[in-house]
Structure formats: structure tokens, C-alpha cells
Amino acid sequence: MRTSGPVPARSRWFLHDAAERRMDASRYSRLTFVERVDFSEELAVFRLRADTPVDFTPGQYATLGLMNDDRDRPLLRPYSVASAPGETELEFFIERVDDGALTPKLWDLDRGADVWMRNKIVGRFTLDPDRTHHLMAATVTGVGPYVSIIRDQLQKLRAGALDTPDPMLVLHGASRSWELGTYLDELQALSDQVEWFEYVPTVSRPWEDPEWDGEYGRVEDVLRKHLDATSFVPSDSAAYTCGHPKMIDKAQGILQRAGFEEDAIHEEKYFVERNGDG
Ligand SMILES: Cc1cc2nc3c(=O)[nH]c(=O)nc-3n(C[C@H](O)[C@H](O)[C@H](O)COP(=O)(O)OP(=O)(O)OC[C@H]3O[C@@H](n4cnc5c(N)ncnc54)[C@H](O)[C@@H]3O)c2cc1C
Numbered sequence: 001m002r003t004s005g006p007v008p009a010r011s012r013w014f015l016h017d018a019a020e021r022r023m024d025a026s027r028y029s030r031l032t033f034v035e036r037v038d039f040s041e042e043l044a045v046f047r048l049r050a051d052t053p054v055d056f057t058p059g060q061y062a063t064l065g066l067m068n069d070d071r072d073r074p075l076l077r078p079y080s081v082a083s084a085p086g087e088t089e090l091e092f093f094i095e096r097v098d099d100g101a102l103t104p105k106l107w108d109l110d111r112g113a114d115v116w117m118r119n120k121i122v123g124r125f126t127l128d129p130d131r132t133h134h135l136m137a138a139t140v141t142g143v144g145p146y147v148s149i150i151r152d153q154l155q156k157l158r159a160g161a162l163d164t165p166d167p168m169l170v171l172h173g174a175s176r177s178w179e180l181g182t183y184l185d186e187l188q189a190l191s192d193q194v195e196w197f198e199y200v201p202t203v204s205r206p207w208e209d210p211e212w213d214g215e216y217g218r219v220e221d222v223l224r225k226h227l228d229a230t231s232f233v234p235s236d237s238a239a240y241t242c243g244h245p246k247m248i249d250k251a252q253g254i255l256q257r258a259g260f261e262e263d264a265i266h267e268e269k270y271f272v273e274r275n276g277d278g
Contacts, residue, residue, distance in 0.1 A: 026119075028074065029054075031064075033113040034089065036106075039181040042096040043140065045082070046106065048115050053086045056121035058148040061268075062090065063118040066105050074116040077102045080144035080242070080268070081121065084151040090117075093141045093181065125268040127166075128238035135232055135239045137171045137219050137251055142243025142270065143183050146170050150190065150197065169198045169230055173219035173247070176209040177201065200226055220250040227258050234259035242268040 031048040038044045048064075056062075062081050065074030083091035096103045109115070125145055127134065136146045150170075156162035170187060174180050180201050191199035202215040202222045215222050239255045241248040248267050255265050 024073075028116045029119055031090065031115045031117050033109045033111060033115050035111065036109070037182070040176075040179055042098075043179050043181065044094060044096075044107075045181060046092045046094055048090045048092070048117075050088050050090065050117075053088050054090060054121065056081060056085050057123075057126045058085060058152040059126035059145040060121050060123035061125075061145075062092075062121045064092070065116045066102065066109075067114070067116065075102050075105075076116075076118070078123075080123075080125075080142075080148070082144040082147040084148055084155050086155075091147075093144045093147075093183070095141050123268070125240065125242065125266055128240075128264060128266065131236055131238035131264055132166050133232040133237040134166055134168045135171075135227070135230070135237055136168060137223055137239070137241045137247070138173070139219055139243035139247045140174045140179055142241075142268070143170065143172045143180075143187075145242055145268065146240070147183055147187070150187070154190075165196045167196050167198075167232070169200070169226065169232065171200045171202065171219050171223055171226060173202045173204060173222070175203065175205045177203050177212045177214070178209075198230075219247050220254060223251055224254055227254070234264075235261070238264045238266060240266045240268075243270055245269045245271065245273055 029050060031050050034047040034049050036044045036046050060081060061078045063076050063078050065076035068075045079092045079094060081090055082093050083089065094103065094106065096107055098104065127149055138146060150168065153162065153165040157165065172180055177184060184201055187199040190197050200215055200222060202217055202219060203209055203212050204216065204218045206212050206216040237260065239260050241251045248269055252265060
């Protein structure tokens with residue numbers, strides 16, 4: 001019998017156990033919530049630990065979820081993996097959607113809590129093997145796949161498995177600089193150190209971030225400018241856009257007009273806008 005009103009904590013455990021018994025557990029891995037590092041009230045990095053190293057192709061996404069009391073499987077959503085493959089600790093850059101079904105629950109997790117992950121990490125938003133230059137544009141959390149790709153390139157360099165990575169340019173936008181998180185420092189430092197990588201962070205509300213002295217404007221606006229400035233030749237280059245659907249739609253037109261071939265433009269839209277979303 002289903003009852004309305006809050007379920008006592010002890011009963012919730014029984015419900016979880018029953019739901020876990022009903023679900024096909026062989027399709028999921030149980031991860032442990034290690035920590036959340038906040039960049040703002042709505043933006044944070046989540047670190048989750050697996051029992052064994054997790055393999056995938058950088059740029060792919062994991063399907064994460066929490067057990068729902070009254071369902072046969074976890075409540076699931078896709079999240080791009082920001083860590084490199086082959087590690088036991090997985091990193092995700094996540095935005096909280098206040099009226100969303102899953103993200104407010106992720107923010108309520110206590111250290112050590114279980115998070116379920118579909119065994120298969122999937123997706124085709126990976127490095128284009130047919131092009132030698134890579135132009136990558138992201139809104140806020142959309143930088144996750146690029147961070148994974150870049151960390152993987154660095155690991156391969158250190159292991160001697162790669163001579164020189166292909167040139168990569170990452171444009172990363174947010175309303176204010178602190179929303180770029182720790183990726184701002186990490187990618188900026190790498191950009192200062194190596195020839196093959198350039199990072200362009202941009203802030204669209206500089207009046208709310210008076211200390212910011214970098215690029216300002218939306219990603220799609222600075223994309224035009226940096227396309228003109230870069231030495232990338234469109235016929236040798238792949239373009240990637242990730243995150244907010246509006247940026248992706250605008251960037252597509254700019255990239256096509258700049259001469260990028262249709263099959264060299266890759267996108268990962270994180271959500272579909274509701275009517276009235278700005
Ligand atoms: C391939 C893929 C990879 C993704 N990777 C990430 C990631 O790395 N980090 C991340 O934070 N999200 C990522 N997402 C989005 C994520 O899967 C969820 O959609 C998001 O976290 C909201 O889940 P929710 O259950 O809280 O909200 P829901 O209940 O699913 O969403 C309610 C409504 O909110 C709107 N919405 C969803 N997300 C946003 C948003 N960010 N901003 C404004 N409105 C929104 C949508 O219109 C949606 O219908 C990815 C999505 C896809 C398809």
C-alpha cells in the first residue's frame with residue numbers, strides 16, 4: 001500500500017533494499033560519493049569512487065543515478081566524465097537545477113552515500129580522428145568532456161605513448177569567473193606551459209565580476225573573434241560544442257560559415273530548453 005506523507009527513515013532503508021532487489025543490479029556499478037567541491041550555490045564538482053579503475057573514451061558520458069524508493073531502477077541522468085580514463089575516482093562538473101528531479105538530491109548526499117552508474121560509459125563526443133586541429137567551445141559544465149580529453153593527452157605524454165598532442169583551443173564561458181571553477185586555473189596553467197593548448201575563458205556578466213580582466217562576452221561571440229585569430233584551417237579542423245543548446249545552435253551557424261565541414265562539427269546538448277527559458 002502506498003501512503004502519502006513522509007516515510008520514516010528506517011522504512012526508507014527497507015524500501016531501498018526492496019527496490020535494489022527488484023532492479024537488474026548487474027547493469028549498474030555502485031559508486032561511493034567522496035566529495036562535492038562548490039564553485040557557487042548551483043555549480044560543483046562531484047567525486048565518486050569505484051571499486052576498480054573505470055575505462056572509457058575521453059569525452060564520453062556516464063549515466064548516474066540514485067535509488068528511488070518506489071521504482072525498479074535508479075533515477076538516472078547522463079553526465080560527462082571530466083576525469084581521465086583508468087582511474088578509480090570519477091569526476092563530474094554538475095549544475096544544480098532547482099526544480100530538477102535528480103540534481104537537488106545529489107546536493108543532499110552525505111559522504112559515503114551510494115550512487116549508481118550504468119556499467120556502460122558511452123557517447124560519440126570524442127576526439128575526431130580525421131582532423132589534426134580541435135576547436136572546443138563550452139558553456140560552464142560543458143567543459144567536462146574537454147577536461148577529460150586534455151587530462152588523457154597529458155597522461156599519454158607522460159607515459160611516452162604520445163609525441164605531441166594535436167593543437168587544441170578551448171573556449172569556456174560562464175556568467176562570472178568563479179563559475180568556471182578550478183578548471184579556470186588548471187587549464188590556464190596548462191595553456192601558459194605548452195604550445196599545443198590554448199584556453200580562452202570568457203565571462204558574460206563582467207559588471208558582476210569587477211576583478212575579471214580576461215575575455216568577456218558569450219562563448220558564441222568570442223568564438224567568431226578567435227576563429228579569425230587562430231591559425232586553425234577549417235578543412236583540417238574539428239569543432240566541438242558542448243553545454244547550453246542556445247550556444248550550440250548559434251555556434252553551428254558561425255562554424256559552418258567559417259568553412260568547417262558538416263561532419264567535422266560535433267555537439268553535445270545537455271538539455272532541451274523549456275518554453276520561456278532564456
Ligand atoms: C550527454 C549528456 C551529458 C550531460 N552532462 C552533464 C554534465 O556533465 N553536467 C551537468 O550539469 N549536466 C549534464 N547533462 C544534463 C543532465 O543530464 C541533467 O539533464 C541535468 O543535471 C538536470 O537533471 P535534473 O534531473 O536535476 O533535472 P530534470 O528534472 O531532468 O530537468 C528539468 C528541466 O530542467 C531543464 N534543465 C536541465 N538541465 C538544465 C540546465 N543545466 N540549465 C537549465 N535548465 C536545465 C530541462 O528543460 C529539463 O526539462 C548532460 C546531458 C546529456 C544529454
